[in-house]
Amino acid sequence: xxxMRVFTxxxxxxxxxxxxxxxxxxxxxxxLRIVPEGEPSEGEVIPLEGDILCPAFxxxxxxxxxxxxxxxxxxxxxxxxxARAHRQxxxxxxxxxxxxxxxxxxxxxxxxxxxxxxxxIAGLHLEGPHLAPAKAGAHDPALIRPIEPEDMSLYxxxxxxxxxxxxxxxxxxxxxxxxxxxxxxxxTVSLGHSAPTYEDALAAFNAGATMSTHxxxxxxxxxxxxxxxxxxxxxxxSRVSVGVIADGLHVHPAMxxxxxxxxxxxxxxxxxxxxxxxFGTEVTTFQLNGRAVTVDxxxxxxxxxxxxxxxxxxxxxxxxxxxxxxxxxVAALRMVTRAPALAARLPAPVGQLVAGGPLPLRxxxxxxxxxxxxx
Numbered sequence: 066x067x068x069m070r071v072f073t074x075x076x077x078x079x080x081x082x083x084x085x086x087x088x089x090x091x092x093x094x095x096x097l098r099i100v101p102e103g104e105p106s107e108g109e110v111i112p113l114e115g116d117i118l119c120p121a122f123x124x125x126x127x128x129x130x131x132x133x134x135x136x137x138x139x140x141x142x143x144x145x146x147x148a149r150a151h152r153q154x155x156x157x158x159x160x161x162x163x164x165x166x167x168x169x170x171x172x173x174x175x176x177x178x179x180x181x182x183x184x185x186i187a188g189l190h191l192e193g194p195h196l197a198p199a200k201a202g203a204h205d206p207a208l209i210r211p212i213e214p215e216d217m218s219l220y221x222x223x224x225x226x227x228x229x230x231x232x233x234x235x236x237x238x239x240x241x242x243x244x245x246x247x248x249x250x251x252x253t254v255s256l257g258h259s260a261p262t263y264e265d266a267l268a269a270f271n272a273g274a275t276m277s278t279h280x281x282x283x284x285x286x287x288x289x290x291x292x293x294x295x296x297x298x299x300x301x302x303s304r305v306s307v308g309v310i311a312d313g314l315h316v317h318p319a320m321x322x323x324x325x326x327x328x329x330x331x332x333x334x335x336x337x338x339x340x341x342x343x344f345g346t347e348v349t350t351f352q353l354n355g356r357a358v359t360v361d362x363x364x365x366x367x368x369x370x371x372x373x374x375x376x377x378x379x380x381x382x383x384x385x386x387x388x389x390x391x392x393x394x395v396a397a398l399r400m401v402t403r404a405p406a407l408a409a410r411l412p413a414p415v416g417q418l419v420a421g422g423p424l425p426l427r428x429x430x431x432x433x434x435x436x437x438x439x440x
Contacts, residue, residue, distance in 0.1 A: 068093045070438070071106045075113025076430070080120050080403035080417035083395050089118055091424055091438075098420045116436060118425040119398055120418045121157025122379040123405040125231060126190060126279070126308060126337035128162045129374075130344035134351065135161045137342075139174040144183045150345035151185075154378040155426050155435050156338075158187045158406070158415050160231055165193030165204040166354075172219065179226040187411050188229025191220075192278065195238040196258035202283035203373035204258065205354040211238045217246065224250045229409055233278040235259030241272035248273025253409055255308075259294055260285030266297035270305055276408060277307045279339060280324060282315050282372075303330040306408035308337040311382035311390070312363050312375045315339070318389035325392050332407035336382045336400045341365055341374035384432045 073088040077099060090097045090106050100106060129135050131150030133143050144161060151159055163174040171191065178189040193204055195212040212234065224230050224247075231253040234244075237260075244254050256269055257278025277284075277298040287295040298307055307328060309321055328334045338344070341358070342351045349360045358365050358373045365373045379401050386397040406416030414422035427436045 069097075069106075069108025071108045071110045072113055072118060072427075072438070073102050073110060075116045075118060075427075077418065077425075078117055078119035078395070078398045078402075079419070080406075081399070083117075083398070089418075089425065094424060096418065096420060096422050096424060099418075111439070113427070115430040117398075117428040117430060118418065119428060120402045120414075120416055121152075121423060121426055122155050122401045123158045123187075123335075123403075123411070123416045124151065124156045124338050124340075124379060125160045125335070125405050125409050126162050126192070126339050127151060127156075127159040128164060128192075128340060129342035130340050132342055132346045132348055134342040134353070135163055135174065136166050136170060136354075137352075139163065139170060139177045141177060141181055141183065144177060144181050144186055148183050148185045151338075151340070153345060154380070156185075156379055157423060158185050158411065160188050160190040160229070160409065161186060162190040162192050165196060165201075165208045167208065168216075168219075175219070175223045175227065179223070187415065188227050188231065188409070189223070190231040190233070192233040193258065195232075195234040197235040197237040197260055200235070200258045200260050200283045200285070202258060203353060203358075203367060203371055205356075208354070209238075212243050217243065220247060220252060221250050224252050229253070229411060231255060231276070231409055233257040236261040236265045236269040241268050244269055244272040244274050248275070256294055256298075258283040261294055263292040263294075263297050266294045267301070270297065270301050275305055277305060279310050279315065279337065280307045281320060282310060299324065299327045302328075303333050306333050306335065306404070308335055308405070308408075310339045310375050310377075311336045311385045312377035313385055313389070314364055315372060315375065318385060318391075321386060322390040322392060325386075325390065325396065329396075332404050334400055335405040335408055336379065336386065337405070338377060338379055338382065339375040341376065343376055344378075380428070380432065380435060387432060
């Protein structure tokens with residue numbers, strides 16, 4: 066039985082550019098080569114009818130999915146369930162994200178990721194606990210604390226054990242020296258849940274922070290007299306990457322478009338899902354640090370109305386970026402593939418479509434749906 070397939074008559078996005086006049090040759094589980102259309106190739110010919118082939122999505126902020134919150138299940142089975150839920154929605158690479166929790170949970174998360182064989186787990190994102198209490202958002206303020214020497218020892222050890230470690234912290238809870246030490250050890254330091262002055266934010270970037278977490282959310286406003294963290298992030302140019310939650314609830318599409326125009330570059334702006342446990346399920350409520358979170362479509366909220374993560378998929382976010390934020394298609398495709406891979410320094414071929422790499426996604430040319438490769 067033939068397993069070779071030749072996909073032709075569409076667009077091929079390789080992580081950088083949208084390429085025309087090419088065909089993709091694949092077997093049952095990998096891309097074999099990309100060739101000019103019309104070049105003789107053995108296999109079943111599958112017309113794409115204008116659809117887009119692109120790398121699987123990359124998501125650096127995944128709190129949960131499939132009914133599982135990583136904080137509640139920092140285990141191999143928890144990772145497997147979360148990764149499977151996102152893989153079914155087109156995301157092939159994730160950083161499971163532990164939000165603010167106890168030191169014991171942090172250690173458990175590190176151990177789980179360090180020993181996992183679950184496909185698509187590229188490392189670990191620790192979002193907290195070293196945040197600014199005034200910008201806790203849905204994080205439990207009782208668990209937020211400044212970074213201590215014991216934490217530094219744990220993180221430096223984790224940087225040696227994990228394929229990639231991303232830590233979101235606030236300049237109010239960590240010194241520039243702390244940030245420099247982490248960065249020199251290979252940790253990707255991101256600023257978030259914070260309301261520093263513009264000067265303190267720049268000092269943190271100068272010390273080695275290279276990212277901002279979910280821009281505009283859980284941070285001080287960008288004021289004309291004090292640009293704050295958001296202003297420093299935009300001003301820092303290509304040396305600072307920034308994630309944005311593109312669900313239409315966390316950030317107005319116009320602000321996403323504005324950020325894109327301010328942060329043009331191959332690695333600077335990327336999309337995160339900030340997905341929580343309900344992702345990929347029909348769950349209508351769940352617990353977050355003992356507090357009930359209500360699910361109302363894409364909106365997840367605590368009893369006081371505070372947004373508690375998100376419930377959107379990366380294809381919907383891609384569609385919003387193009388149709389509502391006015392971002393060109395090629396740039397938006399980068400924001401869900403190559404840009405996050407570069408921002409977190411994930412190894413090739415993550416975020417790329419290359420010969421010998423994983424099979425691509427097939428996206429309807431109007432971005433309305435993921436289509437099976439066999440179609």
